[in-house]
Amino acid sequence: MSETTNPGFTPRIFSGIQPSGGLTLGNYLGALKRFAALQGEQSETIYCVVDMHAITVWQDPEALRMRTREAAAAFMASGVDPAQSVLFNQSQVTAHAELAWLFNTVARVGWMYRMTQFKDKAGKNSENASLGLLAYPALMAADILAYQATAVPVGEDQKQHLELTRDIATKFNHDYGVNHFPITEPLIEGAATRVMSLRDGSKKMSKSDPSDASRINLTDNADAIAQKIRKARTDADPLPGTVEGLRDRPEARNLINIFAALADESPDQVLSRFEGQGFGAFKPALAEVAVAKLSPITAKMAEFMDDPAEIDRILGTGAERAAAIATPILDRTKDIMGLLRSRP
Ligand code: AMP
Ligand code: TRP
Numbered sequence: 001m002s003e004t005t006n007p008g009f010t011p012r013i014f015s016g017i018q019p020s021g022g023l024t025l026g027n028y029l030g031a032l033k034r035f036a037a038l039q040g041e042q043s044e045t046i047y048c049v050v051d052m053h054a055i056t057v058w059q060d061p062e063a064l065r066m067r068t069r070e071a072a073a074a075f076m077a078s079g080v081d082p083a084q085s086v087l088f089n090q091s092q093v094t095a096h097a098e099l100a101w102l103f104n105t106v107a108r109v110g111w112m113y114r115m116t117q118f119k120d121k122a123g124k125n126s127e128n129a130s131l132g133l134l135a136y137p138a139l140m141a142a143d144i145l146a147y148q149a150t151a152v153p154v155g156e157d158q159k160q161h162l163e164l165t166r167d168i169a170t171k172f173n174h175d176y177g178v179n180h181f182p183i184t185e186p187l188i189e190g191a192a193t194r195v196m197s198l199r200d201g202s203k204k205m206s207k208s209d210p211s212d213a214s215r216i217n218l219t220d221n222a223d224a225i226a227q228k229i230r231k232a233r234t235d236a237d238p239l240p241g242t243v244e245g246l247r248d249r250p251e252a253r254n255l256i257n258i259f260a261a262l263a264d265e266s267p268d269q270v271l272s273r274f275e276g277q278g279f280g281a282f283k284p285a286l287a288e289v290a291v292a293k294l295s296p297i298t299a300k301m302a303e304f305m306d307d308p309a310e311i312d313r314i315l316g317t318g319a320e321r322a323a324a325i326a327t328p329i330l331d332r333t334k335d336i337m338g339l340l341r342s343r344p
Contacts, residue, residue, distance in 0.1 A: 008179070012043055018049075020207065022219055024207050025258065029258065039085055051064060056121075073304035077218075078297055086318050088316075103139075117160070117161065118133060149182070162184065169183055180336060196251075216290065233251050239275060241275040242271055246271075259285070
């Protein structure tokens with residue numbers, strides 16, 4: 001795929017997650033689970049806890065440090081192996097911030113104002129949002145392009161940011177008459193690229209939703225998971241035999257998609273088993289598969305969190321490996337743009 005789109009570039013996968021709160025089932029199914037699965041294929045895999053993105057909205061400093069470690073623990077508990085992949089936190093590799101500045105001169109202000117995540121997060125009083133929140137997609141493009149990454153696995157909500165990354169790469173290559181940055185492919189795949197709130201099938205499951213019942217946290221215990229699924233909003237109809245029958249039933253569709261993604265089945269396969277049954281039968285089965293898949297991850301996360309010094313060591317080593325890839329690409333970018341480099 002990326003070989004045909006980006007001839008001449010090493011196949012390389014990059015993705016990131018913000019340490020801005022506890023991680024959810026949405027993060028796991030849309031991102032973490034897939035990060036682990038992509039290891040050891042033909043591509044190098046580089047995974048990042050994007051702490052500099054998190055500070056675009058206020059973070060308590062001590063809590064941020066702790067959540068950065070917790071996000072790293074979630075990567076590893078989900079199967080990201082720091083020996084196979086490069087795992088680090090963004091702020092330890094200065095190439096991200098430097099390249100983001102260079103991209104601030106390439107990206108247009110109008111592109112930034114069009115971002116739906118900016119509109120959502122800035123809310124009504126957008127004049128009072130941090131400048132970083134507006135510039136956020138240029139930093140995200142820098143995360144990806146500092147490694148000349150050819151593919152980025154993410155959930156559906158990041159599609160617009162990846163299009164902007166492609167726009168920045170295209171404009172840079174065009175403005176400077178080079179083929180320096182690849183046109184990165186989004187990898188938005190699987191049954192659960194957009195996991196919805198358990199309370200409202202029209203809203204994304206999010207760590208920032210005020211209702212804890214709306215989401216399954218990766219730190220929830222088996223009882224909490226089962227209870228949240230039992231209370232999840234649904235409708236009164238029995239389940240249909242195929243996904244077409246779920247078109248106007250967003251809550252039902254969401255639970256089917258979650259089941260399918262957890263069980264590594266297609267939504268149609270799940271429906272063929274539950275056709276004609278109501279949620280009284282389906283929800284306990286969903287709770288069972290959710291607990292079976294998530295409990296080992298929760299337990300491993302807790303184990304990693306027992307040794308924060310080891311997490312810090314892993315992130316530090318990862319940052320060194322990341323910098324070794326990113327620095328020559330950043331230097332070349334500066335040369336292309338005419339920024340003088342003469343330091344010995
Ligand atoms: P964030 O928590 O915003 O840093 O998101 C990290 C990753 O998780 C990104 O790839 C998102 O697209 C993905 N993600 C977040 N929430 C969801 C969700 N509800 N469904 C699917 N993927 C999600
Ligand atoms: N913007 C992403 C999110 O909110 C996180 C992110 C930052 C990211 N940089 C990235 C994802 C680079 C993929 C690649 O979910």
